[in-house]
Amino acid sequence: xxxxxxxxxxxxxxxxxxxxxxxxxxxxxxxxxxxxxxxxxxxxxxxxxxxxxxxxxxxxxxxxxxxxxxxxxxxxxxxxxxxxxxxxxxxxxxxxxxxxxxxxxxxxxxxxxxxxxxxxxxxxxxxxxxxxxxxxxxxxxxxxxxxxxxxxxxxxxxxxxxxxxxxxxxxxxxxxxxxxxxxxxxxxxxxxxxxxxxxxxxxxxxxxxxxxxxxxxxxxxxxxxxxxxxxxxxxxxxxxxxxxxxxxxxxxxxxxxxxxxxxxxxxxxxxxxxxxxxxxxxxxxxxxxxxxxxxxxxxxxxxxxxxxxxxxxxxxxxxxxxxxxxxxxxxxxxxxxxxxxxxxxxxxxxxxxxxxxxxxxxxxxxxxxxxxxxxxxxxxxxxxxxxxxxxxxxxxxxxxxxxxxxxxxxxxxxxxxxxxxxxxxxxxxxxxxx
Amino acid sequence: xxxxxxxxxxxxxxxxxxxxxxxxxxxxxxxxxxxxxxxxxxxxxxxxxxxxxxxxxxxxxxxxxxxxxxxxxxxxxxxxxxxxxxxxxxxxxxxxxxxxxxxxxxxxxxxxxxxxxxxxxxxxxxxxxxxxxxxxxxxxxxxxxxxxxxxxxxxxxxxxxxxxxxxxxxxxxxxxxxxxxxxxxxxxxxxxxxxxxxxxxxxxxxxxxxxxxxxxxxxxxxxxxxxxxxxxxxxxxxxxxxxxxxxxxxxxxxxxxxxxxxxxxxxxxxxxxxxxxxxxxxxxxxxxxxxxxxxxxxxxxxxxxxxxxxxxxxxxxxxxxxxxxxxxxxxxxxxxxxxxxxxxxxxxxxxxxxxxxxxxxxxxxxxxxxxxxxxxxxxxxxxxxxxxxxxxxxxxxxxxxxxxxxxxxxxxxxxxxxxxxxxxxxxxxxxxxxxxxxxxxxxxxxxxxxxxxxxxxx
Numbered sequence: 024x025x026x027x028x029x030x031x032x033x034x035x036x037x038x039x040x041x042x043x044x045x046x047x048x049x050x051x052x053x054x055x056x057x058x059x060x061x062x063x064x065x066x067x068x069x070x071x072x073x074x075x076x077x078x079x080x081x082x083x084x085x086x087x088x089x090x091x092x093x094x095x096x097x098x099x100x101x102x103x104x105x106x107x108x109x110x111x112x113x114x115x116x117x118x119x120x121x122x123x124x125x126x127x128x129x130x131x132x133x134x135x136x137x138x139x140x141x142x143x144x145x146x147x148x149x150x151x152x153x154x155x156x157x158x159x160x161x162x163x164x165x166x167x168x169x170x171x172x173x174x175x176x177x178x179x180x181x182x183x184x185x186x187x188x189x190x191x192x193x194x195x196x197x198x199x200x201x202x203x204x205x206x207x208x209x210x211x212x213x214x215x216x217x218x219x220x221x222x223x224x225x226x227x228x229x230x231x232x233x234x235x236x237x238x239x240x241x242x243x244x245x246x247x248x249x250x251x252x253x254x255x256x257x258x259x260x261x262x263x264x265x266x267x268x269x270x271x272x273x274x275x276x277x278x279x280x281x282x283x284x285x286x287x288x289x290x291x292x293x294x295x296x297x298x299x300x301x302x303x304x305x306x307x308x309x310x311x312x313x314x315x316x317x318x319x320x321x322x323x324x325x326x327x328x329x330x331x332x333x334x335x336x337x338x339x340x341x342x343x344x345x346x347x348x349x350x351x352x353x354x355x356x357x358x359x360x361x362x363x364x365x366x367x368x369x370x371x372x373x374x375x376x377x378x379x380x381x382x383x384x385x386x387x388x389x390x391x392x393x394x395x396x397x398x399x400x401x402x403x404x405x406x407x408x409x410x411x412x413x414x415x416x417x418x419x420x421x422x423x424x425x426x427x428x429x430x431x432x433x434x435x436x437x438x439x440x441x442x443x444x445x446x447x448x449x450x451x452x453x454x455x456x457x
Numbered sequence: 458x459x460x461x462x463x464x465x466x467x468x469x470x471x472x473x474x475x476x477x478x479x480x481x482x483x484x485x486x487x488x489x490x491x492x493x494x495x496x497x498x499x500x501x502x503x504x505x506x507x508x509x510x511x512x513x514x515x516x517x518x519x520x521x522x523x524x525x526x527x528x529x530x531x532x533x534x535x536x537x538x539x540x541x542x543x544x545x546x547x548x549x550x551x552x553x554x555x556x557x558x559x560x561x562x563x564x565x566x567x568x569x570x571x572x573x574x575x576x577x578x579x580x581x582x583x584x585x586x587x588x589x590x591x592x593x594x595x596x597x598x599x600x601x602x603x604x605x606x607x608x609x610x611x612x613x614x615x616x617x618x619x620x621x622x623x624x625x626x627x628x629x630x631x632x633x634x635x636x637x638x639x640x641x642x643x644x645x646x647x648x649x650x651x652x653x654x655x656x657x658x659x660x661x662x663x664x665x666x667x668x669x670x671x672x673x674x675x676x677x678x679x680x681x682x683x684x685x686x687x688x689x690x691x692x693x694x695x696x697x698x699x700x701x702x703x704x705x706x707x708x709x710x711x712x713x714x715x716x717x718x719x720x721x722x723x724x725x726x727x728x729x730x731x732x733x734x735x736x737x738x739x740x741x742x743x744x745x746x747x748x749x750x751x752x753x754x755x756x757x758x759x760x761x762x763x764x765x766x767x768x769x770x771x772x773x774x775x776x777x778x779x780x781x782x783x784x785x786x787x788x789x790x791x792x793x794x795x796x797x798x799x800x801x802x803x804x805x806x807x808x809x810x811x812x813x814x815x816x817x818x819x820x821x822x823x824x825x826x827x828x829x830x831x832x833x834x835x836x837x838x839x840x841x842x843x844x845x846x847x848x849x850x851x852x853x854x855x856x857x858x859x860x861x862x863x864x865x866x867x868x869x870x871x872x873x874x875x876x877x878x879x880x881x882x883x884x885x886x887x888x889x890x891x892x893x894x895x896x897x898x899x900x901x902x903x904x905x906x907x908x909x910x911x912x913x914x915x
Contacts, residue, residue, distance in 0.1 A: 116694070116802040139700075161647070163640040171618055172640055174647065190889035195800035198615060198830040198870040200604040200654050201878075202886055203894045203912065207617065208651040211643065228700035254559070257671055293740035347639040349560030379640055380560065407560060407638050416634075416644035431631040435900065436645045442896035455645045 027059040027082050035072045036064050051103050056093030058101040065106045067220040075187030083451045086214050088153020094452030117195045118226045124155025124219045140226040143170035148334045155219045161211030165262045168378035174210035179223035185444035193223050214450035216443045230288040235325045236301045238310030239280040243367045246281045249308045250377035262286035263377035270372040274328035336383045344396045348408035350380035359402050413457040459499045467501050470511045475502040486544050489529040489536045497538040502549040506663040514630040522906050525657035527599030530591040532794045533875025535656040540909050547598050558583050562638045563669050567598025567662050583669045586613040590779050604654030606871030611829035612704040617653040624664035628902040638666050657908040659901040673738035677748050678771045681759040682729040686710050688758045689731040690805040693828045695754045705736035706829030707778050713823045716784040723773040781825045789838035797861035798832040798870030810860040811835045818853040832870035874912045
């Protein structure tokens, strides 16, 4: 690998936007890799020139909104998108916005709310997540039952491909099946197909009313049982989440026990009735301090508490195991899980997104992640689920004793990546091998 | 023609009665919802994934291409055997493996008819939101292949939003599973999404995990009548601006009001310039206020606004709408359906554009539209036997597509590209995007064996 041509980078983005002193670089970086330089482009053409330069010199490049994960880019380029942080257009008539990728997720949500609109995806990390990152990761979250996963909110984008070429795709139509669906396929590709430089985002009207119902439980299982009761009663809140006792203290300082957070976004009339119904279900099941929250400030505090816990888990992927089962299978899943983990209330961290049948576990120090995930996957598969994502597919193939399927899947994924990035320049830290 | 060896092997794989090679039989698989046609080398109808794998391997050995087909109701030419190919028909893979309402998932084979699934789901008070107008005949596999929409997309989205996972036979004969029974199951890349809407050019889907939902507790259907189509589009804009998300905002113009009336006798006034069907769903206690708001908005411009009071009335309204395409056959023997879509704010301009195309080319165009989505289906009526007229119609269709693109829209909102719109694709997409499509196709199907010539050429 040849050295990064720093002076050429300075020509492209200006001296002030190239940082190569390691002490100044640290605030833009996470992980143990040692890139040669941090560069902050200000517009698409600059991103394109930088990527072309990386191609010419065969230098690896990784991208981040505010902070770049340095895995795999030692000696390479860390590109920070924080200067590209404008809302290019807010189109109320069509319920769409055009946004630059470096805009912080939290700032976007604020701006959208000021316009009277709603951008449902949750930030991955409360303070530093960007909109570009939101779609690069492209996950589901605890609101996906109602609003759909993150990809639902992308209608198009401008992207700098691994060769430096600029690709634009999509339009403001909420219904569009033209061509192959590269628009949604790019969501979750973690910067391997290209670097988002503009995002055309779908928005929704603000719900007429927002309420939350919270309650605490001595038993995690009793708390979770209320979710089954609600689903059986045909109540599908916006969020139906559970946080174990250890994590609950982060969400809401002073909480004793397992915290249930039910978020109700919708209409005033039904919201009132459902809130009452939910509150009585929680109370009857033994919930303590059950409370309907209508005050906007208090509501935001509760939701932010949830996001903080979620971010805590997201921050340490190497120490996290996530799985899904059928939502109604959750009581069995948690009971069987406890045989592996011991008391789930005291576990370092457990969150349940009830409507999605999702469980996130923060592993204790010293846990061998793969061995643990393998056991968890078996458990989940017996309940109509699996460990999340690529790792889950690998483990599933192992359970099926179907090495062929796993081989086919990864060879297809790698072929796709190779087609877009023949030199393997972009996001080398992203593995498609699990 | 297929060699005797291949025919014999096909019959061994799927059984004698599931292979068609006679001329008349082949003809019937050469059509779809468009005016195009082709003739397959043979038609084979597998009943299991293993058989699909065997067929793909056999075709690879003999260098024969495959065209997948469900009910053949599509409006894009996606299932036409336009090149020398064997048609693989999924209409015998009709098992509903599982309906799991507790966990919001159903597992079906691709040949299951959308309506049949709805009937089974309804028994448990559930439904599968995508219901294209063809849903009484079209298959889930076909809906998936074209990424069909329907009248509920404004609130509920299109087919892609209800696909959780797939079992796919790749062009090399290997089987993979994408996604799973839940969200959050994709392996690295969202393979489910790229296969949905790919019209079978990337892989053959043999099992589908679909997301199902409880039927909303309450629903209200409303009807607004207008003097002019433009007035109806104003109501649409005003409803959206009021922050209401109806499930449906369906529009029909005067021509279609009349053709559907001939057919259904639903009682729509024949002199109305346009009718708008509006539907909201949700909790019962929220209905009155939404109906009231919509009524106030519509009544500002509409000459008549009414709320359907009985299930029979609701049915009548929907029978009219669903029979729109078929009903025009009484006027002229042929019609061409277009699927142009524009950003909602450009909808009135698009209506104007359609009227202009009709005038410029001297053709008769009826308009039915999913107005909330900006998705218009201008139906051009003509006689296919008249070559000159047919030529004019093709030009008019091109003009409609260009008009939609000028209004920052797309040439397909829910029907797909297939053969019909392929020639306009590079007008909508930049060379870089077209090349991205080819990169994806090459990754799955480097030798271009699956549904060759559809959407893009390699």
